[in-house]
Amino acid sequence: ALREALKDRYRLERELGRGGMAVVWLAQDLRHDRPVALKLLQSQAAAALGSERFQREIRLAARLQHPHILSVFDSGEADGLLWFTMPYVRGESLRERMARDGRLPVDEAIRITREAAQALQYAHGDGIIHRDVKPENILLTADGSTLVADFGIARTMGTGSGATQQLTET
Numbered sequence: 088a089l090r091e092a093l094k095d096r097y098r099l100e101r102e103l104g105r106g107g108m109a110v111v112w113l114a115q116d117l118r119h120d121r122p123v124a125l126k127l128l129q130s131q132a133a134a135a136l137g138s139e140r141f142q143r144e145i146r147l148a149a150r151l152q153h154p155h156i157l158s159v160f161d162s163g164e165a166d167g168l169l170w171f172t173m174p175y176v177r178g179e180s181l182r183e184r185m186a187r188d189g190r191l192p193v194d195e196a197i198r199i200t201r202e203a204a205q206a207l208q209y210a211h212g213d214g215i216i217h218r219d220v221k222p223e224n225i226l227l228t229a230d231g232s233t234l235v236a237d238f239g240i241a242r243t244m245g246t247g248s249g250a251t252q253q254l255t256e257t
Contacts, residue, residue, distance in 0.1 A: 089127055092165030097125055097172070113175060116160070122175040123160060127168060141169045147215060148238040155206035157226060157236040173236070177229040182222035199225065202233035210238070 089112075090099050097114040103124060104111045114125040128141065142162065149159040162171035181199065185191065191199070203225055207217060217224075217238055226234040 088166055089168055089170070092168060093125075093170070097123070099125065114172070116172065123172040124175045125170055125172045127170045130167075138164050138169060145171050151210055151213060151215065151238065153206055153209040155202045155233055155235060156210065156238075157234045176226050176234060176236075178227045180223050181225035181227060184227055185222060199227070199233045203235050206233075206235040210235075 093099070093114075096117055098117060100113045100115060100122075102110060103113050108129060110127050110129065112125045112127065114123050115121075116123045141164075145159055145162040149162075152158060157173050157176065160172045160174065162169075164170075179187075203220070207220070210217060215238065217235065219237060220235070224235065224237045226236050228234060
């Protein structure tokens with residue numbers, strides 16, 4: 088159904104990963120002739136979240152533009168399917184790297200931590216708290232950069248008396 092719904096915009100190539108709430112596909116963006124990661128919310132998550140709330144949360148994530156944050160390119164709803172696209176990252180997650188190599192050298196661990204912290208500080212400065220920082224959401228690019236991914240479980244910090252507005256539920 089997804090292939091048919093997006094056939095004029097994206098060509099799905101292969102599944103990259105699957106989690107409790109979504110499936111991620113490698114897709115070809117036909118308009119811009121580039122590979123992208125297309126994240127499709129599973130039907131239960133999409134039903135619970137709802138289209139309006141999904142679009143609001145994607146707009147929140149899309150406004151984060153930082154060298155160490157995986158950005159959002161596009162999003163939408165097609166035949167009741169909620170999806171968004173991000174850059175396709177050639178590399179691996181921190182979880183995959185640690186599973187393969189075990190302990191990281193101290194200087195590399197410090198660099199990865201510093202770059203992830205810079206991304207989170209930027210998001211916090213924009214009033215957004217990630218809420219799901221884990222090795223699976225830290226991507227290590229083939230050229231050595233660190234990217235924080237998956238701001239889908241976000242929380243915005245309100246103004247005034249320190250209140251917060253929860254946008255998603257765990």
